[in-house]
Amino acid sequence: MTLALATPLRLPARRLASFGWATTIAGVICLLVALTALLAPWIAPHDPTAVDPLNAYAPFSAAHPLGTDDLGRDLLSRLIAGSRTSLAGPLVVIVLSGATGTAIAVAAAWIGGWFDAAVSRVLDILFAFPGLVLAITVTAVFGAGFLAPVVALSLAYVPIIARVMRAAALRERSLPYVEALRVQGFSGWHICRRHLLPNLAPLLVVQAAISFGYAMIDLASISFLGLGLQPPAADWGLMIANGQPSILAGFPQQSIAAAVAVVITVVAFTVVAERMASR
Amino acid sequence: MSALLEFDRLRVEIPTPVGPRPLLRSVSLSVAAGEAVGLVGESGSGKSMTARSVLGMLPGGSVATGAVRFRGVDIGGLDPAGLRRLRSRDVAMVFQDPRASVNPVRTVGDFLTEVLRERGMSRAAAREKAGGILADIGVDRLAHRLKQRPYELSGGMLQRVVIAAALAGEPALILADEPTTALDVTTQEEVVAILDEQRRQRGTALLFISHDLELATAVCDRIAVMYAGEIVEILPAARLHEDARHPYTKALLKARPGSVPPGERLQTVPGVPQSAIDAPAGCVFADRCPVVEPLCRDTIPVLTAGVACHLEVS
Amino acid sequence: MILEVTDLRKVFGSHVAVDGVSFGVGSGGSLAIVGESGSGKTTCARIVAGLERATAGTIRLGDLTDKSDRKSRARMVQMVFQDPYQSLDRRQTVASCLDEVLKFHGRDERPRRTKELLDLVGLDQRHAKALPKQLSGGQRQRVAIARALAPEPRLLILDEAVAALDVSIQAQVLNLLADARKATGVGYLFITHDLSVVRHVCDDVIVMHRGKIVEAGPVEKVLTSPEADYTRKLVGSIPRPGWVPTRA
Numbered sequence A: 001m002t003l004a005l006a007t008p009l010r011l012p013a014r015r016l017a018s019f020g021w022a023t024t025i026a027g028v029i030c031l032l033v034a035l036t037a038l039l040a041p042w043i044a045p046h047d048p049t050a051v052d053p054l055n056a057y058a059p060f061s062a063a064h065p066l067g068t069d070d071l072g073r074d075l076l077s078r079l080i081a082g083s084r085t086s087l088a089g090p091l092v093v094i095v096l097s098g099a100t101g102t103a104i105a106v107a108a109a110w111i112g113g114w115f116d117a118a119v120s121r122v123l124d125i126l127f128a129f130p131g132l133v134l135a136i137t138v139t140a141v142f143g144a145g146f147l148a149p150v151v152a153l154s155l156a157y158v159p160i161i162a163r164v165m166r167a168a169a170l171r172e173r174s175l176p177y178v179e180a181l182r183v184q185g186f187s188g189w190h191i192c193r194r195h196l197l198p199n200l201a202p203l204l205v206v207q208a209a210i211s212f213g214y215a216m217i218d219l220a221s222i223s224f225l226g227l228g229l230q231p232p233a234a235d236w237g238l239m240i241a242n243g244q245p246s247i248l249a250g251f252p253q254q255s256i257a258a259a260v261a262v263v264i265t266v267v268a269f270t271v272v273a274e275r276m277a278s279r
Numbered sequence B: 001m002s003a004l005l006e007f008d009r010l011r012v013e014i015p016t017p018v019g020p021r022p023l024l025r026s027v028s029l030s031v032a033a034g035e036a037v038g039l040v041g042e043s044g045s046g047k048s049m050t051a052r053s054v055l056g057m058l059p060g061g062s063v064a065t066g067a068v069r070f071r072g073v074d075i076g077g078l079d080p081a082g083l084r085r086l087r088s089r090d091v092a093m094v095f096q097d098p099r100a101s102v103n104p105v106r107t108v109g110d111f112l113t114e115v116l117r118e119r120g121m122s123r124a125a126a127r128e129k130a131g132g133i134l135a136d137i138g139v140d141r142l143a144h145r146l147k148q149r150p151y152e153l154s155g156g157m158l159q160r161v162v163i164a165a166a167l168a169g170e171p172a173l174i175l176a177d178e179p180t181t182a183l184d185v186t187t188q189e190e191v192v193a194i195l196d197e198q199r200r201q202r203g204t205a206l207l208f209i210s211h212d213l214e215l216a217t218a219v220c221d222r223i224a225v226m227y228a229g230e231i232v233e234i235l236p237a238a239r240l241h242e243d244a245r246h247p248y249t250k251a252l253l254k255a256r257p258g259s260v261p262p263g264e265r266l267q268t269v270p271g272v273p274q275s276a277i278d279a280p281a282g283c284v285f286a287d288r289c290p291v292v293e294p295l296c297r298d299t300i301p302v303l304t305a306g307v308a309c310h311l312e313v314s
Numbered sequence C: 001m002i003l004e005v006t007d008l009r010k011v012f013g014s015h016v017a018v019d020g021v022s023f024g025v026g027s028g029g030s031l032a033i034v035g036e037s038g039s040g041k042t043t044c045a046r047i048v049a050g051l052e053r054a055t056a057g058t059i060r061l062g063d064l065t066d067k068s069d070r071k072s073r074a075r076m077v078q079m080v081f082q083d084p085y086q087s088l089d090r091r092q093t094v095a096s097c098l099d100e101v102l103k104f105h106g107r108d109e110r111p112r113r114t115k116e117l118l119d120l121v122g123l124d125q126r127h128a129k130a131l132p133k134q135l136s137g138g139q140r141q142r143v144a145i146a147r148a149l150a151p152e153p154r155l156l157i158l159d160e161a162v163a164a165l166d167v168s169i170q171a172q173v174l175n176l177l178a179d180a181r182k183a184t185g186v187g188y189l190f191i192t193h194d195l196s197v198v199r200h201v202c203d204d205v206i207v208m209h210r211g212k213i214v215e216a217g218p219v220e221k222v223l224t225s226p227e228a229d230y231t232r233k234l235v236g237s238i239p240r241p242g243w244v245p246t247r248a
């Protein structure tokens, strides 16, 4: 589950973030991962879906730096190709949930009264509902693939973002400069769009960056359960799952490589996010 | 006159990324036993820092040179036990915001008797004494008050309790840092009246910090005017209006709305109040002084005969 | 009269903050509201500025009617708040803050107007590009005053607008307020606890105590021969040369 999985990651990340060099390394890793995803088709040494049964379970070599999997596909290439969906998923989740959550939060804080009370109540209920379970249920109903889990997870993240942003929006709204703008005659829409939102943006970016790591783990878990992308797609969660039979056969490289990719990326993003948050 | 408290060219610096920078440049001032001295100046001039230096409460990492002497003993040379004794027996401090300086969950009675109990007084005797002081300063329903907690009291009542606590330890000196700034004027009058009356009766010396010249003049024997980490002028309170000589003191007096007939323009000083950190190399006031001369910009004037100004000492 | 308040009443829950208060400000006039904290001064100001709704009573602002829109209201009344550190958007430069208001109110030649406003409050082009955090408290308060004057209101409410300022800066701002009144004919509703400020800038004064007006009249008369007990106590507690504090 989101919290159960992610909390233990958060603590060491917070400690690491207090060192400048850790943040620098984490930042460089984030950048490298993002570049890899962008340039995947051009930097992958082999076709990630090219099957070569005669070359299955090849050991590390110059041609296959990470070896090959049970079907003889190059693991490094699959890892590189997998970075695309593995990053795109959480990215869509934080964009969708960030936009929706912030819109709801600012509306609730600005309008106030019964509307705010109702929104807060609904958010509390959603918050109590485990996000991963929700995502799995939705996916089971609407079918596996890329979109269903991502949309479901976005929904699950809305209350998390909305809660933080609502508190911040309430604080911002009570500042005298907002009252001064109201006395100036500006509409609520103008004040929210031109003043509240830009002032809340830094906090939103931090929240999104923290959620990114959580979303990546949640999506990997969904893929691992077979509810996400389907083979032969290269996706880190899927690779971990599909590597299981190979582990029994004595070839754990695929699962390990994909798992390490997930962990490094999540830790790197979280360290950078914590660093931003502490400023 | 042997001074009870003496600042001797006190300078306080803090380390910054660009090297040490001063918070106080040079503070020289003495307070005799039983005397009340007002320390006035605008925000950031270093009034609070000066008062805190008496109790050894300077910001971490700061370096003090010069000396602060209490009864002739340099406070910088005191060990932690000596400093504690100084704080609990000899010098009491009253802060601007009483709510921030009182433990919110303890009763008024506990707060008042804390110092006395620490000195080994029995609970009953301590209560008796605390009650007596509260009665002295005009607090009614004593038994009830002693059981109340800070949030049940108004700001003015709480500040009286803080003053009572300061008096309870029978200190030789009270440091009052803007003790009435957070109060309404009517409450302010009562609180300073109490402070003034009680310290006179007990012969307690007072260092009274304020940004309000008239208020300080009313309760003090002498006034010290501070600007950018330096004392620029010291003079008897009664003669502040007539005898002010430093251009900054004069400017302060003329800037008050009551200083000119209604409707006339107030005399202003260009620029903004500075801290020691951004004060010029020579006279601290040189950047804003209306009568500045070249000498002022690079030579520091020494405080002589009550004023630190090149143009006054000739 | 640009402002006429009649029998104003405001209740928060069961607490009566303002209780049957009436006052008025003439065109280009200057009325002070004084009183201890909690006496209802800010509540009156916020109701006049349209930030709060009255429980009962009427407020007439120039020729505004119930149907007037926000914009015409903003051209009638503006407000400057006490805290100079939070009354500006921390992301907005001084120039863009003023420009936004001028644009909203459909003013032409905005750069020229911006410069005029900055001149009026004693700031220059260097300050125009500054963010609030690069300005001192007094400078920020001047920007807030410039912003409030931008729509050329007929009434400016100042709620403890000089209280947080050092004396030398306060003097600059008080002079500026006098200049602005002369230059634009704006009227002031001046809320303060400092009677020497009242004497310096206001024509008339009302004294509030626990939500009610206990005394009203010309400043000179109320401050030199106060009639109500509370006003007498208030006037008597102002530190001044020769003053000896006494306790009641």
Ligand SMILES: Nc1ncnc2c1ncn2[C@@H]1O[C@H](COP(=O)(O)OP(=O)(O)O)[C@@H](O)[C@H]1O
Pocket (backbone or CB within 6 Å): B014, B023, B041, B042, B043, B044, B045, B046, B047, B048, B049, B050, B059, B060, B275, B276, B277
């Ligand atoms: N803990 C601190 N660390 C660094 N600088 C400080 C600290 N406390 C105060 N200062 C600086 O020291 C100067 C004097 O401050 P202070 O004594 O509080 O002035 P005042 O009480 O006269 O307003 C100011 O410039 C202030 O910013």
Ligand SMILES: Nc1ncnc2c1ncn2[C@@H]1O[C@H](COP(=O)(O)OP(=O)(O)O)[C@@H](O)[C@H]1O
Pocket (backbone or CB within 6 Å): C012, C015, C016, C017, C035, C036, C037, C038, C039, C040, C041, C042, C043, C044
């Ligand atoms: N939003 C509010 N909710 C509840 N009580 C309020 C609110 N605003 C003001 N009050 C109360 O109304 C009274 C008058 O407050 P205010 O107008 O701010 O006084 P002043 O400005 O004279 O200090 C006070 O007792 C205050 O606690």
Ligand SMILES: [Mg+2]
Pocket (backbone or CB within 6 Å): B047, B048, B049, B177
């Ligand atoms: Mg201070």
Ligand SMILES: [Mg+2]
Pocket (backbone or CB within 6 Å): C041, C042, C043
């Ligand atoms: Mg108020």
